[in-house]
Each structure stands twice: as structure tokens, then as C-alpha cells.
Amino acid sequence: MSEPENVVDPTVQSEEEQLDRTLRPRTLQDYIGQEQVRANLNILLEAARRRGEPVEHVLLSGPPGLGKTTLANIIANELGVSIKTSSGPAIDHAGALASILTNLNDRDVLFLDEIHRLNKVVEEALYPAMEDFTFDIVLGKGAGATSARLPLAHFTCVGATTRQGLLSGPMRDRFGAAFRLEFYSEPELERIVRRSARLLELQIEPSAATELARRSRGTPRIANRLLRRVRDYAQVRAEGVATQEVTIRTLEMLDVDELGLEALDRRLLETVIHNFRGGPVGLDTIATSLAEEPETIEDVHEPFLIQCGLLARTARGRVVTELAYQHLGLTPPASNPAQQTLL
Numbered sequence: 001m002s003e004p005e006n007v008v009d010p011t012v013q014s015e016e017e018q019l020d021r022t023l024r025p026r027t028l029q030d031y032i033g034q035e036q037v038r039a040n041l042n043i044l045l046e047a048a049r050r051r052g053e054p055v056e057h058v059l060l061s062g063p064p065g066l067g068k069t070t071l072a073n074i075i076a077n078e079l080g081v082s083i084k085t086s087s088g089p090a091i092d093h094a095g096a097l098a099s100i101l102t103n104l105n106d107r108d109v110l111f112l113d114e115i116h117r118l119n120k121v122v123e124e125a126l127y128p129a130m131e132d133f134t135f136d137i138v139l140g141k142g143a144g145a146t147s148a149r150l151p152l153a154h155f156t157c158v159g160a161t162t163r164q165g166l167l168s169g170p171m172r173d174r175f176g177a178a179f180r181l182e183f184y185s186e187p188e189l190e191r192i193v194r195r196s197a198r199l200l201e202l203q204i205e206p207s208a209a210t211e212l213a214r215r216s217r218g219t220p221r222i223a224n225r226l227l228r229r230v231r232d233y234a235q236v237r238a239e240g241v242a243t244q245e246v247t248i249r250t251l252e253m254l255d256v257d258e259l260g261l262e263a264l265d266r267r268l269l270e271t272v273i274h275n276f277r278g279g280p281v282g283l284d285t286i287a288t289s290l291a292e293e294p295e296t297i298e299d300v301h302e303p304f305l306i307q308c309g310l311l312a313r314t315a316r317g318r319v320v321t322e323l324a325y326q327h328l329g330l331t332p333p334a335s336n337p338a339q340q341t342l343l
């Protein structure tokens with residue numbers, strides 16, 4: 001049997017990106033969840049506005065799909081400035097960075113996604129840009145080469161990373177504010193689902209919104225993606241109304257289970273259980289067994305499995321928990337002393 005479309009990988013880009021963007025809130029007022037981040041950002045933006053200064057550089061970290069890009073756009077929108085967007089891997093040489101930086105105006109937002117993936121040369125060229133708003137360029141080659149210092153606009157860099165741990169110390173130090181986004185609670189996701197349904201002009205039963213919120217892995221991007229699938233199903237099979245039955249049927253067809261786990265999440269747990277006796281086993285070994293990239297496993301799948309208490313990370317590798325056996329309908333082994341001491 002072929003696996004269903006990977007609906008729960010928040011990094012997957014599709015033509016539906018456009019629709020996803022229309023569902024994103026544009027102001028802090030409309031933003032649901034991440035209360036602490038919102039409150040801190042509110043103060044940061046208001047203080048900068050009152051002083052007529054650019055906002056300090058802001059670092060946003062957390063698993064994909066939790067709203068880092070949305071918040072960067074909100075920051076620019078709230079300040080009434082433009083936003084330029086790029087990403088670590090896209091800026092492959094200092095010249096590319098120079099052309100982005102020299103096109104910024106005072107107070108503009110430069111959103112750098114996956115900032116932990118900037119190469120060393122580009123990263124080092126970014127330091128004086130962020131700190132002193134200058135860019136050092138080398139003119140000419142060899143013995144006759146000279147350098148010049150270009151003044152830059154006083155911009156605000158909003159950096160985003162799925163893994164703050166991978167960011168170098170000097171890079172982290174250049175951000176005046178750093179916020180970590182957490183998984184959303186079910187009531188928050190329910191509000192997001194209801195708001196999105198309203199924007200999509202979809203009639204949704206309260207119990208259907210609850211069901212979707214429960215199975216969206218704490219991630220608004222997944223909630224919105226699943227909601228669009230429910231809308232399709234409702235249109236084709238149920239006169240356009242998203243009932244709880246329609247929602248459950250849609251999720252079943254997409255192989256999303258009661259906890260929101262998709263096929264690959266379950267395969268990951270099953271692999272650790274069946275091939276590695278529940279662990280401990282290293283990330284690379286798991287990734288090889290699943291024929292997936294270790295980064296995808298670590299960034300997309302693991303954080304939620306850990307949050308749910310199905311998987312644990314130890315110094316010697318990953319270990320499944322008793323809860324994982326129960327969730328998969330398996331009997332946990334009587335005892336595994338290696339794991340007992342690890343957990």
C-alpha cells in the first residue's frame with residue numbers, strides 16, 4: 001500500500017502555501033497563543049515605536065509550523081515597514097548578502113529563516129551589519145585588493161531557527177531579544193481552527209473543531225492543512241458542513257491517528273521497538289532504517305513525540321517509553337534495565 005500524502009510535515013511546501021498565507025494573522029491582536037512571546041513582542045514594538053527607533057534584532061526558535069514566519073511578518077506590519085525574506089541556505093556568498101542588505105531601508109525587517117544554516121563566511125559578514133550597520137566589501141583581487149566600508153540602513157534582523165542549539169555563540173549574541181515558540185494547547189488550536197474556518201467560509205461543528213485541534217500535533221500549520229482536507233471532504237461527501245463524523249473520516253483517510261501521529265511517526269516508534277528493542281538507538285541509525293534525513297526526523301517528528309511522552313532522548317540515544325507501546329497496542333517488555341537507568 002502506498003503511504004498517504006505527508007500531510008503532517010509542516011516543512012512541505014505546496015501550491016496550498018498561498019492559501020496557508022491567507023489564513024495567517026497579520027497583527028499581534030489577531031495572533032492566538034504564545035502568550036508570553038506576544039506580550040514581550042508587544043512591549044518591544046511599542047517601546048521602539050515611542051522612541052522612533054528600529055526594533056532590536058529578534059531571534060525566534062522552535063519546531064516548524066509554530067508561527068516564526070508569521071511573527072516576522074507581524075513585526076513588519078505592526079511597524080508599517082517592508083519585510084525582505086531570505087534563508088540561511090539561500091545566501092551562499094557574501095555578495096548575495098550585500099545585495100540584500102544594501103536594498104534595505106531604515107527600520108525595515110530582514111527575515112532570515114533557517115539562520116543556523118548560514119555558511120561561516122556569510123555569517124561573519126553579517127556580524128558588523130547587525131552590530132554597526134556596516135558592510136565590509138573587498139574590492140579587486142590579489143595584492144592590489146582594497147576594502148571599503150559600506151554604511152547600511154538601520155534595519156531589524158528577525159532570525160528564525162528550528163534549533164537554537166546549532167546557532168553559534170557570536171550569532172546568538174547579536175540578537176537583543178530571543179523567543180522560543182512552544183507547541184500550542186488544544187484550546188488555542190481550537191480557536192485557530194474556528195478562525196480559519198470562518199476565513200474559508202466553512203461551516204464547522206464545535207465538536208469537529210475540537211477533534212481537529214486534538215489531532216494537530218500542537219501545530220497551527222498542521223491544523224490549517226488538515227482543516228482544508230476536511231473542507232474538501234465535506235464539500236464532496238457532506239454538503240459542505242464539517243461535522244465531527246466528516247472530520248474523523250477525513251483524518252482516517254489521511255492515516256492521522258487519535259494523537260495526531262502520521263504513518264512515519266508510528267513507523268519510527270515501531271522501528272525502535274522491533275529493530276532496536278526499544279532503544280537506546282542513535283538518531284542516524286533510526287533515520288537510515290526509515291530512509292529519511294536525520295534532520296527531518298530531529299526537527300519535524302521527534303519534538304512532538306517527545307512532547308507526548310512517547311519517545312525520550314538520552315545520552316546514549318533515543319528510547320521509546322511504555323506509553324509508546326500502549327499507543328501502538330503492543331505489550332511493553334517486562335523490564336529493560338538499560339532503559340530503566342536511562343529514563
Ligand code: ADE
Nearest residue numbers: 023024025031032192220
Ligand atoms: N493561523 C496560523 N497560526 C495562527 C495563530 N497563531 N493565530 C491565529 N491564526 C493562526
